[in-house]
Amino acid sequence: MKNVLLILSFFCIIPIISGQELVKSPEAFGPLPTQKQLDWQEMESYAFVHFSLNTFTNKEWGYGDESPQLFNPTALDVRQWARVAKEAGLKGIILVAKHHDGFCLWPSAYTERSVKNSPWKKGKGDVVKELAAACKEYGLKLGLYLSPWDRNHPEYGKPAYITYFRNQLKELLTNYGDVFEMWFDGANGGDGYYGGANETRKINTLEYYNWDETYKLIYSIAPKTLVWGIGPSEARWIGNEEGYANETNWSLLRQKDELAGKVHYTEFMSGHENGEKWVPGETNVSIRPGWFYHAVEDDMVHSIDKMVDIYYQSIGRNSNLLLNLPPDKRGLINEHDVARLKEFSAIINADFKTELLVKTKVSADNIRGNDTKYAAKTVIDGDKNTYWATDDNVKTASITFEFDKPTPINRILLQEYIKLGQRVKAFTVEAKVDGQWKTIATETTIGYKRILRTNRVTASSLKVNITDSKACILISNIQAFNAPTFVRTPEVKRDKNGEVTIKSEEGNNIYYTLDGSNPSVKSLLYTEPFRYNKAVEIKAVAINKAENRSSSITRAKYGISKEKWKIVTASSGDLNTVNRTIDGNPNTDWSFGSDSNKLPQEIIIDMGVLLQIKGFTYVPQQVGNTLNLIANYEFYTSTDTINWTKQSEGEFSNIKNNPIEQLKFFAGVKARYLRFVAKSAVEKGQTVSIGEINVIE
Ligand code: FUL
Numbered sequence: 001m002k003n004v005l006l007i008l009s010f011f012c013i014i015p016i017i018s019g020q021e022l023v024k025s026p027e028a029f030g031p032l033p034t035q036k037q038l039d040w041q042e043m044e045s046y047a048f049v050h051f052s053l054n055t056f057t058n059k060e061w062g063y064g065d066e067s068p069q070l071f072n073p074t075a076l077d078v079r080q081w082a083r084v085a086k087e088a089g090l091k092g093i094i095l096v097a098k099h100h101d102g103f104c105l106w107p108s109a110y111t112e113r114s115v116k117n118s119p120w121k122k123g124k125g126d127v128v129k130e131l132a133a134a135c136k137e138y139g140l141k142l143g144l145y146l147s148p149w150d151r152n153h154p155e156y157g158k159p160a161y162i163t164y165f166r167n168q169l170k171e172l173l174t175n176y177g178d179v180f181e182m183w184f185d186g187a188n189g190g191d192g193y194y195g196g197a198n199e200t201r202k203i204n205t206l207e208y209y210n211w212d213e214t215y216k217l218i219y220s221i222a223p224k225t226l227v228w229g230i231g232p233s234e235a236r237w238i239g240n241e242e243g244y245a246n247e248t249n250w251s252l253l254r255q256k257d258e259l260a261g262k263v264h265y266t267e268f269m270s271g272h273e274n275g276e277k278w279v280p281g282e283t284n285v286s287i288r289p290g291w292f293y294h295a296v297e298d299d300m301v302h303s304i305d306k307m308v309d310i311y312y313q314s315i316g317r318n319s320n321l322l323l324n325l326p327p328d329k330r331g332l333i334n335e336h337d338v339a340r341l342k343e344f345s346a347i348i349n350a351d352f353k354t355e356l357l358v359k360t361k362v363s364a365d366n367i368r369g370n371d372t373k374y375a376a377k378t379v380i381d382g383d384k385n386t387y388w389a390t391d392d393n394v395k396t397a398s399i400t401f402e403f404d405k406p407t408p409i410n411r412i413l414l415q416e417y418i419k420l421g422q423r424v425k426a427f428t429v430e431a432k433v434d435g436q437w438k439t440i441a442t443e444t445t446i447g448y449k450r451i452l453r454t455n456r457v458t459a460s461s462l463k464v465n466i467t468d469s470k471a472c473i474l475i476s477n478i479q480a481f482n483a484p485t486f487v488r489t490p491e492v493k494r495d496k497n498g499e500v501t502i503k504s505e506e507g508n509n510i511y512y513t514l515d516g517s518n519p520s521v522k523s524l525l526y527t528e529p530f531r532y533n534k535a536v537e538i539k540a541v542a543i544n545k546a547e548n549r550s551s552s553i554t555r556a557k558y559g560i561s562k563e564k565w566k567i568v569t570a571s572s573g574d575l576n577t578v579n580r581t582i583d584g585n586p587n588t589d590w591s592f593g594s595d596s597n598k599l600p601q602e603i604i605i606d607m608g609v610l611l612q613i614k615g616f617t618y619v620p621q622q623v624g625n626t627l628n629l630i631a632n633y634e635f636y637t638s639t640d641t642i643n644w645t646k647q648s649e650g651e652f653s654n655i656k657n658n659p660i661e662q663l664k665f666f667a668g669v670k671a672r673y674l675r676f677v678a679k680s681a682v683e684k685g686q687t688v689s690i691g692e693i694n695v696i697e
Contacts, residue, residue: 062101076331102152154195498533564608
């Protein structure tokens with residue numbers, strides 16, 4: 001018997017320990033997650049709460065001179081935040097305890113700029129404390145955001161501020177129980193109040209904060225806290241604020257290069273295959289355009305399509321999701337956001353309602369040492385600690401699931417056993433349909449979790465082929481679902497001349513209205529583009545003919561069309577190019593200014609008629625990595641091009657991280673001519689771009 005075992009062990013790499021056969025466990029490969037990071041990845045999604053003076057001043061970034069007296073919520077109820085988060089399936093809440101304007105939501109002993117000098121609870125309140133208690137009550141974890149940049153502090157930029165910053169960190173990390181994540185935002189240095197200096201202060205983020213020391217402090221008082229953001233962090237920004245990771249997404253990062261300033265932030269969307277540290281991605285995105293609540297955005301809460309895409313493009317692409325739910329002036333998460341969140345979680349729950357592989361017969365073409373411990377069926381046993389493994393030299397392998405009867409499928413979920421490293425570089429999925437294997441997905445990384453949305457196939461078998469891996473393959477979970485058909489909302493576009501185009505997926509009918517009523521099958525059926533140049537709200541719905549399921553309703557509001565709009569002058573550029581700023585298409589742009597033709601630069605537009613307007617919007621260039629963003633602007637109106645009135649000036653706060661349409665409101669005015677001045681560019685550039693200028697009527 002012993003001889004037989006010895007021969008076997010020679011072929012199967014089975015060492016023999018006191019007469020028992022044991023297959024060698026797979027070895028770890030590459031950088032590994034810590035237990036803290038593993039626990040954090042399992043949280044998957046949590047809420048972000050931006051609520052501060054900005055909520056009351058209607059800003060995205062406060063300058064630092066706003067009075068704490070303005071913080072006066074009428075019905076602040078942090079338990080409502082916790083309830084809403086819990087009901088949506090979120091696992092925690094990260095509260096912005098101090099944003100860039102320096103106002104603190106807790107009564108910090110180190111400043112007067114806090115809730116203690118606000119009318120809320122007569123200065124006796126502490127939002128952080130209340131939220132910590134609410135999180136406990138609802139079984140949620142608490143995280144905190146402390147802005148390193150402080151536009152109020154007189155010593156910002158000097159060593160004294162670092163002491164202040166660390167003192168505040170100590171307060172937050174010792175007085176409120178466990179903090180699962182500490183969030184350090186990257187926006188740093190620029191103009192501000194700074195105790196009345198009203199100046200621009202630039203700092204070198206990596207040097208000024210001495211992150212090594214700051215991190216040491218954090219870990220000495222709060223070892224359970226995971227640190228996100230700048231410095232030698234344990235999790236990384238996903239490189240955009242729109243809510244998506246790249247399909248290829250490594251939880252690894254060349255952090256040394258990053259700390260040496262050699263990594264462009266867009267690389268965060270995919271991580272680095274050859275990164276030397278485990279630094280998984282976190283996708284932070286707001287449920288509406290801004291991070292803070294603005295009543296004008298009640299109509300702009302992300303569509304259900306966008307929300308569902310966010311889910312699949314963050315959690316479904318190996319990233320955590322940090323979803324911002326900004327409370328309104330009352331101190332409550334607004335009804336619009338709550339409604340969308342409910343719709344969103346209902347769809348996600350329905351998508352993953354019934355798992356279909358659990359009852360299949362599973363087999364794999366390679367199983368480590370033929371040991372049942374690493375058998376194919378471990379991927380459907382619901383145990384995250386068991387996994388299908390291949391032999392050490394096997395980096396391509398297939399796992400097959402056979403159904404009792406042909407079964408419709410359109411979602412596939414895969415998880416690697418990441419405790420031993422992220423390995424898979426490429427894989428495909430095949431479905432056996434009517435006796436024929438058909439490739440339904442060709443993909444790259446998996447990581448902690450990857451979810452694929454595929455067209456529905458009715459398969460008698462399903463096969464996952466790992467086609468490339470850094471080391472032997474370790475997969476802990478594979479699932480499949482048949483999510484209800486999701487009918488995407490139709491896309492409505494109107495060009496400069498008022499031509500309306502409505503698009504939807506093939507196989508759908510589109511119905512629309514022009515009178516503000518909700519469309520149904522009894523409304524106008526869209527067959528081809530039509531012209532409508534008056535002010536209008538177009539509402540459209542798509543109906544999937546085969547299943548009679550309808551989409552949500554698209555609402556598109558327009559003023560009178562830009563048919564009569566003309567460029568009067570522009571400080572540089574030829575007219576054809578400048579015209580792109582008013583062509584109704586934000587994806588075509590005009591870039592202007594240069595080292596020889598320095599900012600400020602301006603453009604004058606004739607709307608062709610006198611219009612009552614109450615604001616304007618600026619869409620920057622929409623494609624590329626260097627979007628040439630305007631940082632500071634002035635906006636004037638006139639009825640005759642001779643007398644101009646300045647209606648608005650200031651900054652496009654946070655445009656660098658979130659280069660979306662910027663809305664600026666002013667008191668209503670009658671105007672025919674618009675003058676938009678680009679005063680300065682983000683990152684001291686000299687070139688800026690305009691994708692589109694619109695007015696708000
Ligand atoms: C950005 C900040 O500047 C925004 O105001 C917001 O807090 C967002 C989450 O991070 O970089």
